[in-house]
Amino acid sequence: MNYQIITQSEQLDSVCQRARKSSSVMLDTEFVRTRTFYPQLGLIQLYDGEHLSLIDPTVIDDMSAFIDLLQDTSVLKVLHACGEDLEVFNNSFKCLPVPMIDTQIMAAFLGHGLSTGFAALVESYLDISLDKSESRTDWLARPLTSKQLEYAAADVFYLFPLYEKLLEAVSQSGWWNAAQQESELLSHKRIKKVDPDNVYLDVKGAWQLKPQELAILKPLAAWRYKEAIRRDLALNFIFKEQDLLSIAKLGLQSKQSMEDEGLDSRSVERHSARIISIVKAAQMQSTTDYPDRIERLMDLPRYKHKFKALKDEVKKVSQSSGLATEFLASKKQLNQLISWVWKKNRDPQQLPDVMQGWRLDLLGEKLNKLL
Structure with missing residues (x-):
């Protein structure tokens, strides 16, 4: 396994120009995400079937040649379990690899579980055991060891050989177009615009709060989200989610009351003044401006019965198609469908996953009729 370490823009230009002559290239990234809001890119792996390059983005000034490769629509980019890689590309280069295929998705169309790992597939299809001991390594540290580089x-x-085997099997089974659709859907879903005013809806336990408490949580969650982006820190390193809930529920308006409730002392010390002003402003709102109480699907009286009916239908389609039930329609995707019907009046502009692409004829229409 020969590889070249790329540390200069001129080398990168040459490597990417050569790769763009291929019909497909293999891509992967190594990154670190422990305390930061955004993943920190440490290494890019690129293989065109002949030349393997380990690109060091931490020392290369001009990455435009690689960006051009990512956006070259004549070259298929092959990745495995690429959800986080897409986030890395989008954050680092403001673009996604197009077109793209995910081998984890390809494997799912062959009956493997949706979360089947790369090492398991390599062992299954190539009879090779990979060393995964470096998976938790610090990819920002320099110099990288030979063991780290070989792992990457x-x-x-x-x-490359895994993709070739999967491509043959998926094409023979008739699922190739569907695998492309699913990979494209993954790209769209992974990169979404977030409205800071709505992040309170994702706070665990927010559904338990009353409207007047949500009126406090909403601006608090928006402030935390914006602060996390500004400082590139993980949300809970700005202020713990559970502590936000406590402030909203109890309407805490002093540093002392926050300390008495056992909130994280360092966060309180740093942010209490800002938080107090947010809480006071929120409490001065008119009741007509309070957010609506969060209504959970599972609390609706007909939900349990309908969800079971949908799940039973998914099992039937799973047996006839050979695809895993979780891949056909996860719990989240079934809830998305129910919300679309019950809360969005089947809005054609907001189609759920099961009502588009390959799922529509196979499953979606049946589930829609059940609702």
């Missing part, structure tokens, strides 16, 4: 190189070196 293996992720694209073996991806």
Whole structure:
């Protein structure tokens, strides 16, 4: 397994120009995300079937040649379990690889579980055991060890023959177009615009709060989200989610009351003045401006019965198609469908996953009729 370490823009230009002559390239990234809001890119692996390059983005000034490769529609980019990789590309280069195929998705169309790992597929299809001991390594540290570099190189070196085997099997089974659709859907879903005013809806336990408490949580959650982006810190390193809930529920308006409730002392010390002003402003709102109480689907009287009916139908389609039930329609996707019917009046502009692409004829229409 020979590889070249790319540390200069001129080298990168040459490597990417050569890769753009291929019909497909294997891609992977190594990154670190422990305390930061955004993943920090440490290494990019690129393999065109002949030349394997380990690109060091931490020392290369001009990455435009790689960006051009990502956006070259004549070259298919092959990745495995690429959800976080897409986030890395979008954050680092403001673009996504197009067109793209995910081998984890390809494997799912062959009856494998949706979360089947790369090492398991390599062992299954290539009879090779990969060393995964470096998966938790610090990819921002320099110099990288030879063991780290070999680990990173293996992720694209073996991806090439794996992809070829999966491509043959998926094409023979008639699922190739569907695999492309699903990979495209993954790209759209992974990169979404977030409205800070609505992030309170994702706070665990927010559904338990009353409207007047939500009126406090809403601006608090928006402030935390914006602060996390500004400082590039993970949300809970700005202010713990559970502590936000406590402030909203109890309407805490002093540093002392926050300390008495056992909130994180460092966060209170740093942010209490800002939080107090947010709470006071929220409490001065008119009741007509309070957010609506959060209504959970599972609390609706007919939900349990309908969800079971949908789940039973998914099992039937799973047996006839050979695809895993979770891949056909996860709990989240079934809830998305129910919300679309019950709360959005089947809005054609907001189609749920099961009502588009390959799922529509196979499953979606049946589930829609059940509702």
